[in-house]
Amino acid sequence: MTVKSFFLSSAFWMVMGTLAGLTGAVELIAPDLLGNVPWLVFGRLRQAHTNMVMFGFVGSALLGAAHFLVPRLLRTQLHSERIGLFCVVLWDLAIGVGVAALAMGYTQNREYAEFIWPVDVAILIVLLGIFYNLLMTVRKRGENLLYVSVWYVMGALIFTFLSYFFGNAVWAPQTGSIWGMPDAILAWFYGHNILGFFFTPLAVAVAYYVIPIVTGRPLYSHTLSLVGFWSLLLLYSHIGTHHLLQAPAPTWLKVVAITGSIGMLVPVMTVLINLWLTMKGRISVIHTDIGGKFVFAGTVWYLFTCLQGPLQSLPYIQKVTHFTNWVVAHAHMGVLGFAGMTALGGIYFMLPRITGRPIYSETLADIQYWLVLTGMTGFFGILTAAGLVQGHAWLNGEVVYRVLPQLHPYMVARAASGIFIVAGALVGLYNIVMSLREARSNVGSGDLTGQEGP
Amino acid sequence: MTPGFIVGGSLAIFLCVFFVAVLLPGITAKDTPSEIFRPRTPLEEEGRKIYIQNGCSYCHSQYVRNLDWDLGAQRVAQAGDYVSDRPHQLGSERTGPDLSQAGGEHPDDWHMAHFINPRFTRPESLMPPWEFLGRERLLALTAYVQSLGFKDADARMARQRYWKQEAIKAYEAGPDANVEWLHSHVPEPWRKLPNPYPTTEAGLLRGKRIYQSFCIGCHGPIGDGMGPAQPYLYPPPLNFTILKGRGISGGILYYQIMNGITGTAMPYFKRELESEKIWDVGNYVAVYFIGETDAGGEPRGIEASYIRPREGK
Structure with missing residues (x-):
């Protein structure tokens, strides 16, 4: 029930979040179209978009998947469905209230840490509740060995809780911040950890779970899993200052951040090598399963994102890319391409195993796959190109205002790509709701729920 | 690996990294204001709240880099410029110009026209119209923008005010x-x-x-x-x-x-x-x-036109 509710929330927030994104994209083409509607003004809408997509869509799906795969892998039941359900409800409530507050102008205005204090507290309670629930599940496990996905889930919850607590400066309810440059450093420590320790480990956990089952192969190497896990914790965690390379932050910290960013290639490549060698020669097999297909696309985007990321952290490259749409493209690759597609893969892989029936429509899921993939590829190409146009023009001495008309065609194409993604989200919501509804009318007929482990 | 090892290891790594990447820069950061710094007036603080509420920082950065040519490029940002900023508003995108030195670049009435509809003064701007904020809040927001750059902004504002008087006199003549x-x-x-x-x-x-x-x-x-x-x-x-x-x-x-x-x-x-x-x-x-x-x-x-x-x- 917990898992189903998380998946349903995810599908709902994907629609809301991508709609907000599309609206914002349209405003960058026609800024007077929705003129003087306070809650739709770009600055507020952007915050609503990022928070709904990050916490609502991707976060819900990955947390749901964690609630599914941890008990499965440990051959036991979730410790408490009641705590699980409580967490889902509070999570959705927090996001709903948080986003409504953002639309009304109540914001702490640090990227991804915008939610106001009461919402922060609610989210921390949820993270704590989930950690407790899954830890208790681990304690009463029927399988002694902890599979790599379980490590990632545990690590993710610990790092996310602590990053969220410190990053949102929960002890300062009014502003949710500390002062000046240290605040910027703290905010980007947090901002990057949300990607690095909320999405990345949970999505990697899903990929580690789904790929061996779908391909019917044991994991290629447990040693690589070990290296990938600990190096992620060690290296990903202190690179946030690469967002401030051109700001007056301490130089030594910038060096730490760049070193860590390049070092990121270690956890990323070990995970990908491990996963891809597991599925070696079986790429066609993985594409016969709709969940596996999404997860595979997610791993490819993971490669792109994490090759681009370290590159982007080099001052020589950032001279061009910083402040431009290149970075917007990068963010979409990480959240939608990698984490989002992997999360959708998790949903479609796990749904039939919860309900005991195939999903409502494989075709619709496939259509969603292509819509999201097309839209995402569009984002990547268009926004990267737009970013290069901006960055080079600025470097050449053109002022921001002079470059705006040149961005127009890119902004139109970007909004067009956004339509694909919103369409994908709508198809997904319909498909997931129908899959769950069918399940409700057939309670107890499950036969796919048997244990299977990688 | 045992659950204890994973939890303990994760906590240990988090604390070490948090110390290096957040606490250490926080402790060693000097809170000495830069040469241009001055505290903001209550009206400017109110304007800053409006700036925050409406997410202005998602299109306007607030630090000039050593490779910039645009608005404010006469002075590269210093850490001491931000000692009173809670939360920081450094920004991550530039859809509009950097505003860290915007104060005094235009007179107040230009800002009012610009906020009512940005296209009134900047025909190709992508900024949303802010008429919905109403005159009072627009005045506060203007006061905040005019304070960006602190003492440098004040000097520019003094010039704006002096020449505004002269220009009005001339116009009325x-x-x-x-x-x-x-x-x-x-x-x-x-x-x-x-x-x-x-x-x-x-x-x-x-x-x-x-x-x-x-x-x-x-x-x-x-x-x-x-x-x-x-x-x-x-x-x-x-x-x-x-x-x-x-x-x-x-x-x-x-x-x-x-x-x-x-x-x-x-x-x-x-x-x-x-x-x-x-x-x-x-x-x-x-x-x-x-x-x-x-x-x-x-x-x-000898011109070569x-x-x-x-x-x-």
Whole structure:
């Protein structure tokens, strides 16, 4: 029930979040179209978009998947469905209230840490509740060995809780911040950890779970899993200052951040090598399963994102890319391409195993796959190109205002790509709701729920 | 690995990294204000709240980098500029210009027109209209923007205020006195300088494009100073038609487009427009709105302006 509710929330927030994104994209083409509607003004809408997509869509799906795969892998039941359900409800409530507050102008205005204090507290309670629930599940496990996905889930919850607590400066309810440059450093420590320790480990956990089952192969190497896990914790965690390379932050910290960013290639490549060698020669097999297909696309985007990321952290490259749409493209690759597609893969892989029936429509899921993939590829190409146009023009001495008309065609194409993604989200919501509804009318007929482990 | 090992290891790593990446820079950061810093007034603080509430930082950064050319590029940001900022508003994108030195770049009335609808003063802006905030909050927001740059901004604002008085006096003294006052601020050599480029169809088309991107909001489509920003600005935008027969020259137009007229809503365009673009838009104004142009005279010295030999020029 917990898992189903998380998946349903995810599908709902994907629609809301991508709609907000599309609206914002349209405003960058026609800024007077929705003129003087306070809650739709770009600055507020952007915050609503990022928070709904990050916490609502991707976060819900990955947390749901964690609630599914941890008990499965440990051959036991979730410790408490009641705590699980409580967490889902509070999570959705927090996001709903948080986003409504953002639309009304109540914001702490640090990227991804915008939610106001009461919402922060609610989210921390949820993270704590989930950690407790899954830890208790681990304690009463029927399988002694902890599979790599379980490590990632545990690590993710610990790092996310602590990053969220410190990053949102929960002890300062009014502003949710500390002062000046240290605040910027703290905010980007947090901002990057949300990607690095909320999405990345949970999505990697899903990929580690789904790929061996779908391909019917044991994991290629447990040693690589070990290296990938600990190096992620060690290296990903202190690179946030690469967002401030051109700001007056301490130089030594910038060096730490760049070193860590390049070092990121270690956890990323070990995970990908491990996963891809597991599925070696079986790429066609993985594409016969709709969940596996999404997860595979997610791993490819993971490669792109994490090759681009370290590159982007080099001052020589950032001279061009910083402040431009290149970075917007990068963010979409990480959240939608990698984490989002992997999360959708998790949903479609796990749904039939919860309900005991195939999903409502494989075709619709496939259509969603292509819509999201097309839209995402569009984002990547268009926004990267737009970013290069901006960055080079600025470097050449053109002022921001002079470059705006040149961005127009890119902004139109970007909004067009956004339509694909919103369409994908709508198809997904319909498909997931129908899959769950069918399940409700057939309670107890499950036969796919048997244990299977990688 | 046991659960204890994973939990303990994760906690240990988090604490170590948190110490290095957050605490250490926090502890060692000097909270010494930079040479331009001053505390913000209550009205400016209120404006900053409005700036935060509406997510302005998602399009406007607040730090000038050592590779920037745009607004505020005269001074690279220092950590001491931000000692009173809670939360920070450094920003991560530049859809609009960096604002860390925006204070005093324009007079208050320019900002009011710009906030009511950004396209009134900047025809190609992508900023949303802020009319919904209402006059009171727009005034607070303006006060905040005018404080960006702290003491540097104050110095610029003092200049804006002084020259606003002078410009109003000149405007209220009638067209003859106003034009004379405007021209008197242009150095002699510039006043005598004709536009060196010949009037060509291509040049006028280029000038028109520049005019529509930069000037039309205040000076209007027919150059009579009745653009949509006009109701918000005092002294109002110049009606170009009054310049005819009053000693206008290509050089005066160039000088004033390049440097702006402090105190009035007329900004300087030297950062935005290169030389030939300024000559082109000046000649467009001269030909279509003023009705007399000195463009394209015989080269008199060693200048290497392009000419069209077949027309005998």
